[in-house]
Amino acid sequence: ISTCARHRAQVDIKSEAGRALALDACRHADVLVEGFRPGVMERLGLGPEVLLKANPRLVYARMTGWGQDGPLAQAAGHDLNYIAVTGALDAIGKPGERPVPPQNLVGDFGGGSMYCALGILAALYERERSGKGQVVDAAIVDGVTSLMSFFFGLPQSAIRTTERGKGLLGGAAHFYRCYSCKDGKEISVGAIEPQFYAELCERAGAPSDLREGQMNPAAWDAKAEDMAALFATKTQAEWCELLEGTDACFAPVVPMDEARDHPHMKARGLYQEHGGRWHTAPAPRFDRTPGTIRDSVLDGEAVVAQWAAST
Known part of the structure; x- marks a missing residue:
């Protein structure tokens, strides 16, 4: 290869x-x-x-x-x-x-x-x-x-930090992490911008208290628990039907050996068979x-x- x-x-x-x-x-x-x-x-x-x-x-x-x-x-x-x-x-x-x-x-x-x-x-x-x-x-x-x-160039704060598992991009924010679904499969959400977060909450049917205070780090843990409970109510396929292809900044977590079957990956021709073996394009x-x-x-x-x- x-x-x-x-x-x-x-x-x-x-x-x-x-x-x-x-x-x-x-x-x-x-x-x-x-x-x-x-x-x-x-x-x-x-x-x-x-x-x-x-x-x-x-x-x-x-x-x-x-x-x-x-x-x-x-x-x-x-x-x-x-x-x-x-x-x-x-x-x-x-x-x-x-x-x-x-x-x-x-x-x-x-x-x-x-x-x-x-x-x-x-x-x-x-x-x-x-x-x-x-x-x-x-x-x-x-x-x-x-x-x-x-x-290294970011000013360090509760939102912007390189401390493990913390900060907006490190997995602490409830709107930028992965969640398990009803069927045990996983999804990713990355709705950082307020308008995208609002769309995520609206389409997912989030309660009102989850929609408020998005950028309050002190509330992230509690909101993550609420969001985990929300995403556990449906299967991955059901969430894809509701959220994929929208501005909710959503995508399913796809195993590597299944990635070539994802509709977008197939449409882009990102995996090609050559000589009896699959290759990335x-x-x-x-x-x-x-x-x-x-x-x-x-x-x-x-x-x-x-x-x-x-x-």
């Missing part, structure tokens, strides 16, 4: 022949992406100084967890460790309970891969002006910290050059021949 549409060749860069092949390929490449610990590529003779000398236009992207320097640069780690030191993990979960790992979306994919790709694109764009490549130091801790800039979408799902090809000789032909 992660190598979809790539033409791949396995090269032993610990051997002289493999290093020579890699160096030759980089002479004509636009981008190199490496994910070793800092210093490994240098020891192999394929560090930035060597490759940028061979190809001054090369964008040399270095994808790591901790970054190229700092006291933890040489330490092993995974997504959970990286987001732990940024403050992101501490904010996710319920008050008084342990933090909840958010899969590996925040670090590996959000602060890591996406920021690495963004850095590569920025470096390629800059190269059009300068004619020169450069090194992109893409650390997961850097990217996640950047993602959190919005929260390319995103974002381009109107002139749309992306397609293609097979990965592991044919080292053909790839090497293609490299040679391009020199």
